[in-house]
Amino acid sequence: MDEYDYRVGILGATGAVGQTFVRLLDDHPWFTVTAVAASERSAGRPYRDAANWLSGQPIPSSVASLEVQLAEPEAMDCDFVFSALDSSVAGEIEAAFARAGLPVVSNAKNYRQHDRVPLLIPEVNPGHLSLIDAQSWSSEGFIVTNPNCSTTGLICGLHPLMDAFAPEAVQVTMLQALSGAGYPGVSSLDAVGNVVPYIGGEEEKLATEPRKILGSLKGDRVVPADLTLSAQCTRVPVRDGHVACASIRFRGDVGAEAVADALRTFEAPAVTESLPSRPDPFVQVLDAPDAPQPQRHVEAGGGMTVSVGRVQDCPVNDVKLVLLSHNTVRGAAGGAILNAELLASEGYLDRARADAAADPATT
Structure with missing residues (x-):
């Protein structure tokens, strides 16, 4: 597998920010969307039917036919997830993914002030990524957040x-x-x-x-x-x-x-x-x-x-x-994608993927 070839899941994929993730990740050179998750109301339906698509551009064909999953780690076929979840549910779900060994790159507010979670803008504070090493969700999983828009x-x-x-x-x-x-x-x-x-x-x-x-x-x-x-x-x-x-x-x-x-x-x-x-x-x-x-x-x-x-x-x-x-690009989905790119280039996503491969029980 190419060093920069990652399978991506999107939590809260049918909402406005989730749709921005889908749009911005279309043809991304490093990331391919392989899983989308949303609420029980949307689960089990093709993404094209579940999402009230807001963009004037068509839904990317690679995502349109994906079946929407529940936001559960065992349902997501991916190397890491972007979270576009509402804060009312993001805290518990993001922690579950991190405990299951999946990196979480979040747009939600829940963990922004956590002592050991980076609140990241790559051009501003890339050194804060080292906080990941002090996180204790699992040996592979971690959470990184981007700021409020x-x-x-x-x-x-x-x-x-x-x-x-x-x-x-x-x-x-x-x-x-x-x-x-x-x-x-x-x-x-x-x-x-x-x-x-x-x-x-x-x-x-x-x-x-x-x-x-x-x-x-x-x-x-x-x-x-x-x-x-x-x-x-x-x-x-x-x-x-x-x-x-x-x-x-x-x-x-x-x-x-x-x-x-x-x-x-x-x-x-x-x-x-x-x-x-x-x-x-x-x-x-x-x-x-x-x-x-x-x-x-x-x-x-x-x-x-x-x-x-x-x-x-x-x-x-x-x-x-x-x-x-x-606000929805630099301040939300685009900022989170840039965070994930920094995680990839600094080896954090490879480390999580390698650890997961060595311990199949975490995947």
Whole structure:
């Protein structure tokens, strides 16, 4: 078997994020979808019949005829799984897969703050993968998570500044797309021509997740970054693309020109260079006074590039800027696929596969 030839299962495959996994994995050079799982309502049906397909593109033919399984380890013919499960069920199911010896690359929130589970953005904190070695689900199984979709875009813009300067505090207002609420999502009567200034749990995630991602690794724990974040999260009538309007205070004397230059010149870690889903650039800085905009820029880098604009000196803090990220690609399925690519290139998926082959009782 080719070193980079993995059989992939998708948990929660019929939902909006699960469908994005199916779409993005079509013709992936390293990963082939061989199993899809969903609820009892969908189990036993061909994927084409079970999924209310939302994309304008056809269902990939390689997946359309797969029979939907229950989300149980013994039912899944694969080397590892992506989890697009709702958080109400993800915790128990993901742990069951890890105990059964299968790596889990999760988009759910349940294990993001677990001490020994990486909360991963490959261009930001690839070294946090070593936390896997301290996990105790089984000798082969482990869990890796990607951040909340709004956290992801913000951190992609902040990380180059953490490298170059010393941010002390961030005040951010998130303008979050309707697709972030899943399908069918927000009622049309609430969404059309309206802004909803509350999204349950989002502000709490933005206060905690960035500190773990940007934190330093000490043994088998992450010491959270010394950074204060204040977030307000709103739902706006945009289909795809989360916009972050951020104001940043630094510990030293930092201005807008230096921040824009740090963003333009940032280079992602060398360990990400061979990953198929790695965008180039990681962050793009746009000079137009009315950029970035979801309609124009959300698909940059196949939805994996974060766009930054309106970089200005701030009279309250030091610098203010606007960030745009694709919430269902970079902030969900695409980010998880990039995580799995890093796991493959660093040998974690091979190690799990080799251990499982040596102990058939775990498969």
